[in-house]
Amino acid sequence: MIQALTTDANLLIFNQELGASQMRSITDFSDLRVIDRTQLILDIFARRALSREGKLQVEMAQLKYLLPRLTSRDDALSRLTGGIGARGPGETRLEIDKRRINDRLARLKKELDTVTAERFRRRSRRRKKDLPVLSLVGYTNAGKSTLLNTLTDSDIVAEDKLFATLDPTSRRLRFPTEMEVILTDTVGFIRNLPPALLQAFMATLEELREADLLVHVIDVADPAFRRHIAVVEELLRQLDLADMSVLKVYNKIDAVENPEEIMRLAAEDGAIAISARDPESLRPFLARAEKMIGKALASTSENNVGANA
Secondary structure, three states: OHHHHHOOOOEEEEOOOOOHHHHHHHHHHHOOEEEEHHHHHHHHHHHHOOOHHHHHHHHHHHHHHHHHHOOOOOHHHOEEEOOOOOOOOOEEHHHHHHHHHHHHHHHHHHHHHHHHHHHHHHHHHHHHOOOOEEEEEEEOOOOHHHHHHHHHOOOOOOOOOOOOOOOOEEEEEEOOOOOEEEEEEOOOEOOOOOHHHHHHOHHHHHHHHHOOEEEEEEEOOOOOHHHHHHHHHHHHHHOOOOOOOEEEEEEOHHHOOOHHHHHHHHHHOOOEEOOOOOHHHHHHHHHHHHHHHHHHHHHHHHHHHHHHO
């Protein structure tokens, strides 16, 4: 707090979620604007969302975060309806705000359900073409969009910043053996993802269930990459995706000081080491991915035959 005052800061950011009373107490004491980690993440998501679905999801998460934090300092002075000549004590400003937020959440959910249903229909049409699906997952800023761009010669936004991509993106990918698959990119994970945000993006993340193979992209240039791996694996467990086939990809090998050590770690972990910017380094990845997809499709076919027998 003293450091913020001595540096003439006008904003305090706390790396944890704060309750309404905590935030108000800190604001009253410091006379500075205060936000917590969840608010910061929601603000970033709001700036990054481009599609209608993404904007709906972010707004829902923002409203769900705000709802329990609504406070009223003086209910007696904020009665807007009822009172003299009306039945009951009237409705406070706080009650009106909560009702409006709940009404808005209900409308957003209906809109999101409509958008989700349309995406489901698109997914069904895609499935009728019998194209296998690869889904890229990983910690935010691991290089998933860059990998998709290099593999499919696309120009999806890929920047060195958190949550540069929020909206699911799908492109066709042709393997060297002429096999065609659908390659999808989803929102990046982060540790302690706010529950409201995880719930809002659940419909998007459920698309991962349609994948024949999950490609876990890992930024090995980040010193905390082991911790990031654990975060992604835990979130996959929360989404009931832990039993799916996963191919780990150690990305950004061109940005590490000791590539040989990373290659050794990748081999021990059953992973492939690549640089998403270098197409030549992706050949082993394509070969492994194609082999794993073939196994997944064969297993699915055997299960279907067994079920119909």
